Amino acid sequence: MNRRNTRQVLDQLLRRNPIPSTAEMQSRLDSTWERLRSEIENSATDNVSISVSIRPHWVFGKAPWVVAGIVLAAILVSALVWRNGPPFSTASNSSTADETFSKLSSEQGAETLQTTATVDAFEVASVKLLPSSSEAFRIARIGEDSQLLWLGCPGGYTITTQLEPGRLTIPGATVLTLVMLAYGRGRDCTLVDGGPAWARSGEYYEIQALFPQGTPGETRVALLNGEAPRVQRMLQTLLADRFRLVLKREMKEMPVYVLTVADPGKMKLSPEETIALPASFLAMPVMPLKSVSRGVLISAPGTHLFGHAVPMSDLTKQLRQFAGRIVVDKTGRSDVFDVDLMFTPNTGPSASAAPPVQPQSIPPPPGAPPQSPALQAPSLEDALLDQLGLKLGSARMPIEVLVIERVERPSEN
Amino acid sequence: MLTAVDSLRLQQFERIFKAHAQLMYRTAYGVLGTHHDAEDVVQTIFLRLIRQEFPPDLEKNPEAYLYRAAVNASLSTIRKRRREVLMESWQQFEMPARTESGDHEQHRRVYEAISQLRPEAAQIVILRYMHSKSDSEIARMFGRSRGAIALKLFRSRMKLRKLLRDSLGDKR
Numbered sequence: 292m293n294r295r296n297t298r299q300v301l302d303q304l305l306r307r308n309p310i311p312s313t314a315e316m317q318s319r320l321d322s323t324w325e326r327l328r329s330e331i332e333n334s335a336t337d338n339v340s341i342s343v344s345i346r347p348h349w350v351f352g353k354a355p356w357v358v359a360g361i362v363l364a365a366i367l368v369s370a371l372v373w374r375n376g377p378p379f380s381t382a383s384n385s386s387t388a389d390e391t392f393s394k395l396s397s398e399q400g401a402e403t404l405q406t407t408a409t410v411d412a413f414e415v416a417s418v419k420l421l422p423s424s425s426e427a428f429r430i431a432r433i434g435e436d437s438q439l440l441w442l443g444c445p446g447g448y449t450i451t452t453q454l455e456p457g458r459l460t461i462p463g464a465t466v467l468t469l470v471m472l473a474y475g476r477g478r479d480c481t482l483v484d485g486g487p488a489w490a491r492s493g494e495y496y497e498i499q500a501l502f503p504q505g506t507p508g509e510t511r512v513a514l515l516n517g518e519a520p521r522v523q524r525m526l527q528t529l530l531a532d533r534f535r536l537v538l539k540r541e542m543k544e545m546p547v548y549v550l551t552v553a554d555p556g557k558m559k560l561s562p563e564e565t566i567a568l569p570a571s572f573l574a575m576p577v578m579p580l581k582s583v584s585r586g587v588l589i590s591a592p593g594t595h596l597f598g599h600a601v602p603m604s605d606l607t608k609q610l611r612q613f614a615g616r617i618v619v620d621k622t623g624r625s626d627v628f629d630v631d632l633m634f635t636p637n638t639g640p641s642a643s644a645a646p647p648v649q650p651q652s653i654p655p656p657p658g659a660p661p662q663s664p665a666l667q668a669p670s671l672e673d674a675l676l677d678q679l680g681l682k683l684g685s686a687r688m689p690i691e692v693l694v695i696e697r698v699e700r701p702s703e704n
Numbered sequence: 705m706l707t708a709v710d711s712l713r714l715q716q717f718e719r720i721f722k723a724h725a726q727l728m729y730r731t732a733y734g735v736l737g738t739h740h741d742a743e744d745v746v747q748t749i750f751l752r753l754i755r756q757e758f759p760p761d762l763e764k765n766p767e768a769y770l771y772r773a774a775v776n777a778s779l780s781t782i783r784k785r786r787r788e789v790l791m792e793s794w795q796q797f798e799m800p801a802r803t804e805s806g807d808h809e810q811h812r813r814v815y816e817a818i819s820q821l822r823p824e825a826a827q828i829v830i831l832r833y834m835h836s837k838s839d840s841e842i843a844r845m846f847g848r849s850r851g852a853i854a855l856k857l858f859r860s861r862m863k864l865r866k867l868l869r870d871s872l873g874d875k876r
Contacts, residue, residue, distance in 0.1 A: 301865055304814050305833035308734035311742065316733070319743045320725050327721065327750050331714050455740055456747060508747045512784060565820075584820055 326456065329505030411524040413459075416500040418533050418701045421463050431463030431495040438480065445492040446480035447471050454511040459522060461498040466490035466534060466698055469498070473526035474538075474693055475517020481617065484543065486695030496701065500529065537697040542689040547617045549686045550607060550675075557680030558628040566599045566629065588630060594668060598630040606630060610683075613671055619688060622681065634674035720766050721750060727767065727835075728774035734834045735778035735815050737808070745777045768845045775827045779819040782812075817867035825860040832857060 421428040434448030446467035453460040461469070467483055467490060476482045502525070509519035517523070530536040552558075565582040571591055573581065583589060588598030588605050596609060607620045613636035668674065675681040725746055732745035749770065753762070762769040818826050824846070831837045831845070839857070843850045 297865060298861070301861060301868065302833070304810065304868070305829065305864075307811065307814075308834045309737050309811070311730060311733040311739060315739055316726065316729050316742075319739055320721075320729060320746070323725070323743055323747050323750075324718070324721055326747065327717065327754065328714065330751065331717055331754055456743055507751055508744070510744060510748060580816075 323456065326505065326508065330507045333505060411521065412503075412528045412532075413500040413525050414503040416498065416529050416533070418529070419497045419499075420701075421495045421497055427463040427497060428495055431465075432493075434463075435465065435492060446483065447477065449515055452511060452515065454509065454514050454519075454522070456508050457502050457506075459498065459500045459502070459514075459526075461496075463495040463497055465492060465495055466530075466536070466695075467492070469496070469526065469530060469534075470536070470538070470693065470695065472514065473523050473530055475523060476693065477515075477517060479611065479617065481545065482690070482692050484541070484692045484694045486698055489700070490695065490698050498529070500525070533701040535697060535699040536695065538693050539696055541692055541694050543692045544687050545617065545690045545692075547619050547686055547688050547690065548610075548614050548683045549619050549621050549688075550603075550610070551682045551684065552622045552624065552680060553676055553682040554680030557678070558624075560600060560626075560628050563599075569595070569597060569631065571595050571633075572597060585627075594633060594635070596630055596632040596634075600627040601630055602627050610671070610675075612636075614683065617690060618683070619686075628679075630679065632674050632678050633668045634671045635668045636671055717750070717754070720762075720770070724767055724770045725750075728770050731771060731774045731830060731834065732778045735775070735818075735830070736781060737811065741778075741781060745774055745781070749773045749777055765845070765847075768847075771831070771845070772823070772827050775830055776823055779815070779823075779826055782815050782819045813868065814864075817864050820867060821860055821863060825856055825863075828853060828856050829860050829864070 421431065430451065431448065434450065435445045438448050439445045446465055448464070448468055449461075449472055451462045452464075452472070453462075461472075464472070467480060467486065470483050471477070471480060474483075502522075506521060509522050513519040514522050565584045567582045568580060572589070572595070580589075583597065583599045585600035586605075588596065588601040588609060590596050590609065590612075596606075596613075598605070603620050603622050603624045607618045610618045613634070615636075669677065672683045675683050728746050728749065729742050733739065733742035736742060736745070753759075759769070818829055821829065828842055828846070831842050832839075837845075839850045839853045842848075843853045846853065
């Protein structure tokens, strides 16, 4: 194909974009504006505190010397204040303003609490036990089995969760999974302990919930990452009301893997902007990439991790999926490096508080490479040591876990 | 009850929303392809603005600021989604039924490639091809010369050609 033709095809591809229907777009924008309007009205009285809470984050991230300056200034001001007596105590000319200020502050405090109390529950919520013959039950079961295989315990299958403006839908989740979602435990079910067998596995509930009007939107990704506090609090309320859930926090000594550097010379970083994917990835029919750019770490199902300029935190998170235990980063490395790791994962149920669940046969994911190379690949520990110079050592460490103290099957809707 | 300052703020937001939300929505919809995602992008950007002070760039040129924010948020969604799909590749079979037609697949590839361009280059490409803006219009919006925009577009096309070599049937 000649240059001119290629350009024409590229132009055509770039111009082929979906166009929203005007009516649908307008109706959605109208409802978005209504939500935003009530958010503005709700936040109207606490704008000042919000802007103050955002700025320090920026300051702390960007310039440590500014922080030092602020701390020094705070010390000086405190010293002056205590030398001259408590602030605003005697000056009659400022008392009116100060009284107004403190009155406003206390009113705001009460309002915030009240608002929190009303906003932190769904407007309407339906909780339904899924019949074992339903399609949603089958999908939830497969998800649970994959969690069990990869993480060693069955909860945390949240991938089907849908969060739309005004509505949350969880098509099928165990109580364990709901707890993990509500309390921001990601997909790591080892961080939630206790509870009866039915609450941990095999009984799935469909949750459909509507948010009260004016609830600010949160994204699905934020919810799955445990960064959607309002939705999480609503879920916590739902669990407490409908499932009579009682939890406690506890430090529990758990078997973990500790990742340390054994041979720093093996960690390399290519200066290129992108690096080509190895053949095992390219062989996958659904692979949309030929190369990976900086910061991307991808995995072929259970056999190969490949990434360019990734931080240790990303690698540690990924290793958790294959190690069967929490991986604690003790490398002290804050830089980025390339990863090309072929290994056999430590799959299979590990020792956990979860009752044993027999995994169903899981269909191989589309494009999964043949299993034979994985069988020849070294163990995860050996691969890390040989290929990246990282040592994965066993240890026991106290980790904070949530313990289900009490839970009941839910009340009728 | 709202104070005078709060009412003013509300009016200010309403004016900005009514004037620019459509462009943001159309942009996000063009990139992401669903109403839900487009709505999410618009809402997320405005929520962020509500929770902070107005950035100076927004006051200077709201159209450019909000358009850029919409492109960046949409492309960031694509990047996250790609990472999510790839990192959880063994779970692909569990993803909600997304039977992708050839067109949808092609569109996804194009925007994954665009998401690898520098932010400004991506914004310019989308303005040109999705919104059919001329070099001069883009130049005005970005406060650049027409020549600079033309050069950026040329370079972006070259990069996209490389990234989309297979889709274009370019064997070289």
